[in-house]
Amino acid sequence: MALFVTENVSKHYAGHVALDKVSIEVPHQSIFGLLGPNGAGKTSLIRIINRITGPDEGKLYFDGEPLHPRHINNIGYLPEERGLYRKMRVGEHAMYLARLKGLSKREATIKLKEWFEKFSIENWWNKKVEELSKGMQQKVQFIVTVLHEPELLIFDEPFSGFDPINVSILKEEILKLRDKGATIIFSTHNMESVEELCDHIALIDRSKKILDGKVSDIKKQYRSRTYRIVFDHFDGIISNHLDDGFKILNEEEDEDHRYASISLGEGVQSKDLLQRLAPHININAYNEVIPTMNDIFISAVKDNEGK
Amino acid sequence: MRKILLVIQREYLTRVRKRSFIVMTILGPILMASAFVVPMYLATLTDDKEKVVTVLDETGWFYEKFADTEEFNFEYTTEDLESAKFDMVEQDDFALLYIPRRELTVPSSAVLYSLKQPGVDMKSYIRNVMSKEVELQKLRINLDEMDLSEEDHERAMKLPELIKTSIQLSTMKIDETGGEEETFTEIMMAVAFTSGLIIYMFIFIFGAQVLRGVMEEKTSRIIEIMVSSVKPFQLMMGKIVGIAMVGLTQFLLWVLLTFTIVSVFQVSFADQMPGPDVRMAITNQGTEGIAKTTPDTSEIARVFEIIDSIQYEVILLSFLFFFLGGYLLYAALFAAIGSAVDSETDTQQFMLPVTLPLFLSFIVANIVVYDPDGKVAIWFSMIPFTSPVVMMARIPFGVPIEQIWISAGLLVLGFIFTTWLAARIYRTGILMYGKKVSYKELWKWITYKN
Numbered sequence: 057m058a059l060f061v062t063e064n065v066s067k068h069y070a071g072h073v074a075l076d077k078v079s080i081e082v083p084h085q086s087i088f089g090l091l092g093p094n095g096a097g098k099t100s101l102i103r104i105i106n107r108i109t110g111p112d113e114g115k116l117y118f119d120g121e122p123l124h125p126r127h128i129n130n131i132g133y134l135p136e137e138r139g140l141y142r143k144m145r146v147g148e149h150a151m152y153l154a155r156l157k158g159l160s161k162r163e164a165t166i167k168l169k170e171w172f173e174k175f176s177i178e179n180w181w182n183k184k185v186e187e188l189s190k191g192m193q194q195k196v197q198f199i200v201t202v203l204h205e206p207e208l209l210i211f212d213e214p215f216s217g218f219d220p221i222n223v224s225i226l227k228e229e230i231l232k233l234r235d236k237g238a239t240i241i242f243s244t245h246n247m248e249s250v251e252e253l254c255d256h257i258a259l260i261d262r263s264k265k266i267l268d269g270k271v272s273d274i275k276k277q278y279r280s281r282t283y284r285i286v287f288d289h290f291d292g293i294i295s296n297h298l299d300d301g302f303k304i305l306n307e308e309e310d311e312d313h314r315y316a317s318i319s320l321g322e323g324v325q326s327k328d329l330l331q332r333l334a335p336h337i338n339i340n341a342y343n344e345v346i347p348t349m350n351d352i353f354i355s356a357v358k359d360n361e362g363k
Numbered sequence: 364m365r366k367i368l369l370v371i372q373r374e375y376l377t378r379v380r381k382r383s384f385i386v387m388t389i390l391g392p393i394l395m396a397s398a399f400v401v402p403m404y405l406a407t408l409t410d411d412k413e414k415v416v417t418v419l420d421e422t423g424w425f426y427e428k429f430a431d432t433e434e435f436n437f438e439y440t441t442e443d444l445e446s447a448k449f450d451m452v453e454q455d456d457f458a459l460l461y462i463p464r465r466e467l468t469v470p471s472s473a474v475l476y477s478l479k480q481p482g483v484d485m486k487s488y489i490r491n492v493m494s495k496e497v498e499l500q501k502l503r504i505n506l507d508e509m510d511l512s513e514e515d516h517e518r519a520m521k522l523p524e525l526i527k528t529s530i531q532l533s534t535m536k537i538d539e540t541g542g543e544e545e546t547f548t549e550i551m552m553a554v555a556f557t558s559g560l561i562i563y564m565f566i567f568i569f570g571a572q573v574l575r576g577v578m579e580e581k582t583s584r585i586i587e588i589m590v591s592s593v594k595p596f597q598l599m600m601g602k603i604v605g606i607a608m609v610g611l612t613q614f615l616l617w618v619l620l621t622f623t624i625v626s627v628f629q630v631s632f633a634d635q636m637p638g639p640d641v642r643m644a645i646t647n648q649g650t651e652g653i654a655k656t657t658p659d660t661s662e663i664a665r666v667f668e669i670i671d672s673i674q675y676e677v678i679l680l681s682f683l684f685f686f687l688g689g690y691l692l693y694a695a696l697f698a699a700i701g702s703a704v705d706s707e708t709d710t711q712q713f714m715l716p717v718t719l720p721l722f723l724s725f726i727v728a729n730i731v732v733y734d735p736d737g738k739v740a741i742w743f744s745m746i747p748f749t750s751p752v753v754m755m756a757r758i759p760f761g762v763p764i765e766q767i768w769i770s771a772g773l774l775v776l777g778f779i780f781t782t783w784l785a786a787r788i789y790r791t792g793i794l795m796y797g798k799k800v801s802y803k804e805l806w807k808w809i810t811y812k813n
Binding site: 070103106107110128129131132133136137138139140141142143144152153155156157161197200 | 366369370373381416518538579582584585587588592593758794
């Protein structure tokens, strides 16, 4: 069952439509990628989920119940553009945000100490926020977002500003949170991290949802029956050995090898391609080209533009 | 509610702990107290050592005419000028007064030689004594020519003293019980003007803090994090109330510290406090000699009496109310401005309509202290945007209680209105970036439903 559901949510701002009947279902204990080009309406949707603004139309459900103000303490939100009070001390600031989320002073102290230890930043407690670098501040922000152990976490571009080491620490923590039961909505432009983390995605473009579902299903859906072969140099061209059932998408070569991507026509199977080519060339590698999320993103958005 | 309290707490604590707050809290009372204390202290600074003024009087008119004061001892010499000058330097006397002889005419000039610059009081004292003496001698010469009887002559000689009058204008205010209360317009004006000025300054200073606080939250994008756990309205009100408490804390500390400093000073300097004549010498450079001080001493006593008779409780209570009311009214507007703009430079176009009535009220307050019950005063002390400053400038003079209630009621309505207005602008503006905001846009924000 889905933890969070939006049903035909629409939002208009003076003169333009930010969201047009967007329906998504975020399954329990999943990492849900909310994708889309800049200005597509992701932030509007996230703000509605957070109850920062209300939808003009549509319904929202949290764990089966209509979204209610009390659910807010069960949501953690790490916005894309984020800041902290520069003049406050780190520990004090973290306490403040934790207590605004409804934690008692005692709880907040214990949990903060735990997390500060986990990220080995205990010695930051009495530092002023302005003494921290941007990346360091993001760590603190991440901690206060997850501190109250909400059921739903919303991360908007969580990795921006982090070095690769911290990105991998953070990814690990996000996966751990999911494994402990949290559901995560993850908005990003970094398609690699989507591949790595997300179970489900929804793609929003120009205020409409244009694609959603399980990542594995979507990938299947976008398979184009394209194969890539790597073979030794030889005198000749492979097209001489192929007929209309095969379409060569591109050919490259370097010192050691030649490469070709070939898409298979109707009624042709991958073994047919091998059978045709094997007698003529030395094949080093042969594999199906699985579309990356990047490819899917681009092609889905382009298709939508054509409409 | 718990969240609002947390916001208030943060806003309050971060500001109260700031170095600038502590410095201002200490510096303010020192400045204010020094306004009371420095004149008192200066009065005690008169040298213990007696200052000797040697009089070299070639005319012989002024022998023994200069009465010694607490500060100066007059001695008379008959040496020639050169050796008198030499003696003065030698004996480290304060000054040498040389009155040269004038054949055929009455003495009309004198020279005061001194090593240090002589004070104004000293010069005016000498001038007074001399001109009085010369006047008296002239009178005697004239009377001699008139051939009067011994008795008339004597009476005529006393005339200048007899006709001498000094006019003191005191105003009496009669309160409802029919009792007389002595007031002293100038003191009241000073009190009225100061209270108006302080309210004006407080609204400006702390209103600007609200503006800057809101802008800080917006430009540094803290707001993005905050709005997921607190409602914009809670955040705005928390900030406004928190800063109001900072203002009140500062004000109360000022009052407390000023009183402490002044009274500590009064106690520790009590025995060194100047006697009536010296205080006299400072306040009065008038027509009378230092020796004759009685009427003026009582005048000073009366000034103190009036200062004591001011109803501090009333002024303090109305100050607190009108400060809070005025602050809440303007702070909401400042918060709205802060939420609507992206940078300091964009604030200008919206600041003017907010600061204009505030500034106007300050100008009106300047007029009001001269005419506290005039039409201008009454009207401007009713309009919520000007009433805090203007009413405060009227209250020390005594304002009918029903007028205070009406003004207070209107002020409460006023700040409820501006808070409502500001909340509607704030909730939209605070999350709106990169848009040059116009008044038309603001109007849209105010009118559209959530």
